[in-house]
Amino acid sequence: xxxxxxxxVETEDLAKYYKMGAYIVKALDGVNLKIRRGEYVSIMGPxxxxxxxLFNMIGGLxxxxxxxxxxxxxxxxxxxxxxxxxxxxxxxxxxxxxxxxIPVLTALENVMLPMIFxxxxxxxxxxxxxxxxxxxxxxxxxxxxxxxxxxxxxxRVAIARALANDPAIILADEPTGNLDLQTGLEIINLxxxxxxxxxxxxxxxxxxxxxxxxxxxxxxxxxxRVERIETRAEIAVEAEEY
Amino acid sequence: xASVEVGEVRLPLSEAIYISLQNVRRRxxxxxxxxxxxTLGIAFFVSxxxxxSFQAQVxxxxxxxxxxxLLFISLLVCGVxxxxxxxxxxxxxxxEIGTYKCLGxxxxxxxEMFLIEAILVGGIGGLAGYVIGLVAAVIYAVANPxxxxxxxxxxxxxxxxxxxxxxxxxxxxxxxxxxxxxxxLLSLIATIYPAxxxxxxxxxxxLRYEI
Ligand SMILES: Nc1ncnc2c1ncn2[C@@H]1O[C@H](COP(=O)(O)OP(=O)(O)O)[C@@H](O)[C@H]1O
Ligand SMILES: [Mg+2]
Numbered sequence: 001x002x003x004x005x006x007x008x009v010e011t012e013d014l015a016k017y018y019k020m021g022a023y024i025v026k027a028l029d030g031v032n033l034k035i036r037r038g039e040y041v042s043i044m045g046p047x048x049x050x051x052x053x054l055f056n057m058i059g060g061l062x063x064x065x066x067x068x069x070x071x072x073x074x075x076x077x078x079x080x081x082x083x084x085x086x087x088x089x090x091x092x093x094x095x096x097x098x099x100x101x102i103p104v105l106t107a108l109e110n111v112m113l114p115m116i117f118x119x120x121x122x123x124x125x126x127x128x129x130x131x132x133x134x135x136x137x138x139x140x141x142x143x144x145x146x147x148x149x150x151x152x153x154x155x156r157v158a159i160a161r162a163l164a165n166d167p168a169i170i171l172a173d174e175p176t177g178n179l180d181l182q183t184g185l186e187i188i189n190l191x192x193x194x195x196x197x198x199x200x201x202x203x204x205x206x207x208x209x210x211x212x213x214x215x216x217x218x219x220x221x222x223x224x225r226v227e228r229i230e231t232r233a234e235i236a237v238e239a240e241e242y
Numbered sequence: 243x244a245s246v247e248v249g250e251v252r253l254p255l256s257e258a259i260y261i262s263l264q265n266v267r268r269r270x271x272x273x274x275x276x277x278x279x280x281t282l283g284i285a286f287f288v289s290x291x292x293x294x295s296f297q298a299q300v301x302x303x304x305x306x307x308x309x310x311x312l313l314f315i316s317l318l319v320c321g322v323x324x325x326x327x328x329x330x331x332x333x334x335x336x337x338e339i340g341t342y343k344c345l346g347x348x349x350x351x352x353x354e355m356f357l358i359e360a361i362l363v364g365g366i367g368g369l370a371g372y373v374i375g376l377v378a379a380v381i382y383a384v385a386n387p388x389x390x391x392x393x394x395x396x397x398x399x400x401x402x403x404x405x406x407x408x409x410x411x412x413x414x415x416x417x418x419x420x421x422x423x424x425x426x427l428l429s430l431i432a433t434i435y436p437a438x439x440x441x442x443x444x445x446x447x448x449l450r451y452e453i
Binding site: 056088094145 | 251252253257261269338343348444445449
């Protein structure tokens with residue numbers, strides 16, 4: 001990596017409104033966030049708080065109504081379709097509640113997919129995909145298709161896929177939402193380990209308090225606004241009080 | 243503020259073909275529905291042309307002008323069937339399309355994947371349609387004493403100038419080339435709109451979609 005940026009993600013007065021007939025839904029309404037390189041940040045908020053909308057904006061999947069998003073100090077509203085595709089392929093790894101693996105491809109092929117778009121050579125793609133699947137504990141499931149894997153295993157494949165191009169940031173939208181508590185905790189701990197070991201910035205959305213004690217910071221989102229932000233120290237104090 | 247040094251984003255044709263092939267193999271039930279539309283259209287086309295050629299062989303009426311109109315309409319109906327079926331295939335894959343875009347796919351990569359699938363569907367449907375059409379025509383010949391198996395075989399190896407575009411080739415070969423060719427072309431044309439629609443999907447919207 002040539003340049004090291006202090007902030008991987010910055011949002012400035014970020015807003016997204018949806019018109020629903022005569023109403024306007026303010027999914028996001030003036031969000032200012034700065035996420036440091038290497039941080040693990042949880043976005044907490046009830047359903048409808050705007051977590052997915054925030055991820056769509058940060059991930060370059062949709063355009064904001066107002067405000068700006070900077071990824072590694074680049075204003076992504078200035079990017080054209082080609083540059084955005086490149087950003088999604090190289091800078092951002094996505095993890096979803098529903099795993100979203102490509103059903104007709106094997107685990108190995110799913111992990112190789114982002115590297116195809118990034119123009120990585122075939123031998124290197126295979127080597128790296130294997131290595132990542134081994135890292136997430138699926139070295140013996142390389143040729144299984146998503147339907148032949150459990151939810152937890154599918155999410156591990158998705159994590160390996162998100163890491164394929166060594167992104168600056170991983171956006172995980174309720175990654176444990178479809179998993180039982182134990183499997184969910186395993187996934188969260190894996191994400192935390194990868195965050196420490198690779199220095200990849202991780203932002204994860206959740207509405208489950210049990211999933212946040214690995215976080216460096218917690219951003220509480222409600223009705224499209226940041227309600228408050230807690231740091232690691234404060235989380236530890238709270239945990240002791242219980 | 244920093245600016246990006248954008249590298250390339252690509253989907254080599256070989257990879258696009260591989261993914262489309264997997265889609266055809268793994269989603270066989272869905273693909274079979276789309277293919278059925280092509281198969282029926284081509285079977286009708288091939289059998290009608292063959293039966294007319296058999297008639298001509300034994301001094302009958304041969305290809306009548308109204309048949310072209312009939313064939314045109316039947317292929318049109320078949321094309322609409324493909325479009326309809328492909329639109330459903332796109333709707334079923336909203337989330338997948340959104341995911342491809344997250345992984346770096348450009349609009350044209352999505353377009354490419356669906357068009358390659360259309361070529362495969364057209365090819366398979368055309369082949370199946372030809373075989374069914376041929377079998378139907380031969381059954382017709384055998385059941386019809388004025389033609390008979392002999393008459394049918396004689397007609398199949400002889401060119402019939404009344405067959406459009408491929409009139410110089412022996413009927414069996416000409417209709418094979420024409421049948422599969424029309425099937426692929428028809429499938430491609432009928433898939434342009436669904437594929438374009440899929441390619442233009444906004445990834446955030448596509449991912450929101452719950453099936
Ligand atoms: N495409 C859309 N059209 C209309 N309203 C939307 C759309 N996407 C999100 N919303 C609305 O925006 C609000 C925030 O949604 P979302 O970001 O999905 O919340 P969360 O992920 O925290 O549950 C909700 O009220 C939701 O109904
Ligand atoms: Mg959500």
